[in-house]
Ligand code: SF4
Ligand code: SF4
């Protein structure tokens with residue numbers, strides 16, 4: 063798939079710069095920061111993820127949950143209406159529940175913190191899906207269907223009967239480029255970088271904006287951090 | 300196959316009657332499988348099973364060509380009927396080794412007449428459990444990966460190991476208990492072993508040794524199967540230390556229930572003989588198991604529900620009042636309360652019909668219990684904000700491809716595949732019950748009016 067050109071190549075230089083990983087230590091530990099204050103719930107990152115990774119119809123590696131009871135609907139707190147989203151993909155846990163249970167090590171943590179998936183090894187038992195607390199894994203129940211009859215992705219498509227999920231776009235990291243969901247976010251709500259470098263954007267944001275991890279109490283220790291909204295989007299506040 | 304034709308030819312000229320008398324009334328040999336030698340009912344039964352097996356195979360082939368999309372499982376309900384039945388059959392195998400090992404180690408001689416039935420039941424049940432994993436996985440062509448790349452932290456690997464060990468133990472048990480009679484009948488399945496006093500004494504030693512391995516293996520089998528579920532912190536409904544004891548108790552209930560039913564059926568079919576008092580005593584044991592099961596279920600529910608919050612309380616609330624609540628109340632009333640009463644009342648326990656009804660209820664009740672574990676553990680998104688988990692197959696235009704929860708019911712294909720596997724299990728069991736000498740107690744091991752051994756005689760071994 064090396065002959066394909068990533069959409070980022072077509073961007074003007076300034077945007078392309080935003081598409082590059084800012085600074086890394088010698089032994090990077092990749093992390094993603096999602097700013098819930100900036101996210102506008104547009105699903106751009108989800109759509110580009112589908113095209114970047116050739117994700118079949120009916121499956122999403124990345125999705126935008128709406129905080130509250132109903133899709134794209136405000137919830138009420140302290141007598142105010144508020145509206146926030148929770149973009150959700152694999153959390154690339156430091157202590158992944160999924161890799162522990164895989165009977166054939168088809169899903170495994172990498173040195174740099176990315177949790178990988180081997181479609182050639184997977185036997186399709188779906189135990190990893192049972193074990194993951196975040197509901198972000200997707201399974202090829204039937205022969206994958208795609209809207210086009212050619213492959214759109216920058217990675218190999220996965221066969222029927224195997225598991226797949228967000229890969230942290232490791233095929234892009236090798237070139238120093240951020241994952242596709244990062245540079246494509248129109249609100250710049252997603253930031254990617256090296257957790258081991260204390261001065262990287264992700265490290266600073268997590269520190270300064272009190273980044274939190276989802277379902278922290280389950281002890282999975284995700285490499286995806288959320289920045290809680292400071293400004294409430296209420297009518298009076 | 301050569302054995303079939305060899306002995307078949309030998310038996311054919313003489314016909315049934317000749318064979319039986321010629322063989323000294325010992326083992327019927329392969330000729331029992333000749334349709335001419337079967338009662339009409341048996342012939343119909345086998346034909347039905349064969350048809351069921353073929354239909355199931357067809358359904359499985361269809362599923363292989365289409366992928367698991369032909370099941371009703373999806374990302375928001377990733378395990379279904381197959382896994383439920385997997386753990387159910389693991390549980391059903393319990394009766395076997397409990398009666399065999401427990402009987403031997405704790406000297407419960409009165410179970411002697413059914414001990415061969417027990418180990419045969421265990422063998423077939425655990426075989427079915429292992430086979431149920433095949434249609435469940437998405438890539439059955441890659442099962443060899445399990446042996447080539449085993450990942451030792453996975454409870455699934457532990458389970459596959461213990462299921463294999465347990466199956467081998469059960470087969471050895473069946474052989475050890477029947478081999479002397481097979482040898483007397485000149486069967487090749489005796490593998491040339493003899494029937495001298497020394498041989499029989501060695502059998503006894505081996506049986507005791509196997510009992511010492513078998514009992515811990517049985518306990519491990521049910522515990523590890525429980526840990527597949529109970530170690531998952533993602534699923535509040537499962538993540539509980541009571542899971543392993545609970546699986547042992549439900550295995551005992553369903554295993555004992557099935558034993559009672561099979562024993563009654565085989566006695567009616569003339570393959571076993573024992574007195575009603577044996578069934579009553581199995582019934583009271585079943586009653587005790589049910590009581591323990593009920594206690595553990597209650598204890599688990601109370602622990603989860605009492606705080607009134609947390610990731611355990613929600614599934615419990617759904618269990619009691621949600622869309623699957625009917626299953627739970629069926630489990631409590633029909634699976635626990637009613638059979639417990641039936642078995643507790645002495646007068647009813649003495650009546651074989653009531654014991655049989657209680658056993659049926661217990662066996663069905665435990666199945667529903669297993670279903671509740673899977674459905675309530677899995678069918679709800681763990682991050683419960685809309686739109687929820689992406690379903691995993693392309694949906695028609697205008698329909699969402701996400702779901703917060705999925706009301707799962709097995710698809711026709713799933714039912715048919717299961718039908719095929721159940722038929723296979725019943726076929727294997729029927730064939731073994733026809734061929735193997737199931738009666739305990741030396742030469743009295745074959746059918747025939749003179750050999751309706753008295754139940755007391757069975758205790759001689
Ligand atoms: S979010 Fe789920 S799939 Fe991703 S690493 Fe964590 S446990 Fe595994
Ligand atoms: S579905 Fe594949 S990746 Fe997941 S646990 Fe099973 S074999 Fe491993």
Ligand code: SF4
Nearest residue numbers: 111228229231241243
């Ligand atoms: S990192 Fe890549 S694979 Fe993961 S959600 Fe973003 S675009 Fe998709």
